Amino acid sequence: MPDSRDKLLPEWVNVSCPVPSISHREAALERQSQLTKPAGALGRLETLAIDLAGLQFTDQPRASRVPIIVFAGDHGIAAQGVSAYPQDVTVAMLANFAAGGAAISILAREAGARLEVVDAGSRAQTPMHGVLTDKPRNGSRDFSQHAALDPGDLVYTFETGRRAVQRALTDKPDLLILGEMGIGNTTSSAAIAAALIGVPAASIAGNGTGLDSAGRAHKVHIIEAALARHRLREPDVAAENVLLTVGGLEIAALTGAILSAAQAGLPVLIDGFIVSVAALAAARLNASCRPYLIFSHRSAEQGHHVVLAELDARPLLDLDLRLGEGSGAALALPIVRLACALHNGMATFAEAAVPDRSAS
DSSP states (O other), X not given: OOOOHHHHSOGGXXXXXXXXXXXXXXXXXXXXXXXXXXXXXXXXHHHHHHHHHHHHTSSSXXXXXXXXXXXXXXXXXXXXXXXXXXXXXXHHHHHHHHHTOSHHHHHHHHHTOOEEEEEEEOSOSSOOTTOEEOXXXXXXXXXXXXXXXOHHHHHHHHHHHHHHHHHHHTTOOSOEEXXXXXXXXXXXXXXXXXXHHTOOGGGTOOOTTTOOHHHHHHHHHHHHHHHHHTTTTSTTOOHHHHHHHHOOHHHHHHHHHHHHHHHTTOOEEEOSHHXXXXXXXXXXXXXXXXXXXXXXXXXXXXXHHHHHHHTTOOOSBOOOOOOOTTHHHHHHHHHHHHHHHHHHHSOBHHHHTOOXXXXX
């Protein structure tokens, strides 16, 4: 197995992301202190606007143009009975996305957001109308028996993510939402997280698509056996080796997309468990991307709180969601937009001729 990132991943993965603007952040902080409200009265909405001002290098943070990209992939580990749904659901859901019937399709329309669906590794044998196909193979291998991906697959799907971001950048977006679809991907994500954080699979692996307690116990056993088989319980295991051995094609594409967006100075509104695991992998590969990650919600999936804690992340919402698709991030988008509107549009004490607390 490769032991050097330079031999396994494209060189651009190591490129540093822009350092957020301290001057714009300080100006935003100063503006917040002058708005017609008690200091800190809008709580997280204030810090959200301040963070965006620094990330976007602007006095007017914004979240108007927000494309949504959903990556789909199938997982060989599904053959081990780790999902309550058959693997055919992945391809069927791709058609549902394209037809506009999926939850993220509805949320994207309501938000006025452009939705792109990318087949990064499903079992679909032919291209599908309304779905962009950009994959090296039809599904990953069963990681209980083999490495999930070849090195070439990993490089290809990192580039899949990068290409998707480059397409989105042509519309000069303010923010990016990423989502996923793939039967078996909570198992792959749990294995990645357990390896990277160094915790038992039982603390990470959840019920996924609706497993009962026996199904979850089986899932935990499969993950632990695979981590031992691939020697992923060693200290300081490399993120690229974890993605290679127990990852998935859409998870690798998400990781590449997160890194590419951050390198372009584009903040990413991170969705639930699976996208957060991709964010963890991205941060391990290139820590300079971390400031560009805004966490939308805390999923009901078992291990999401562990991943969030590892990333020192405070999500905006907690609605017991576990759908994926980017749905939690899309639901948080109106909050981000309102935080920007309040920051940009509220009157200052001076403008409104309202005495502030420093007036005597």
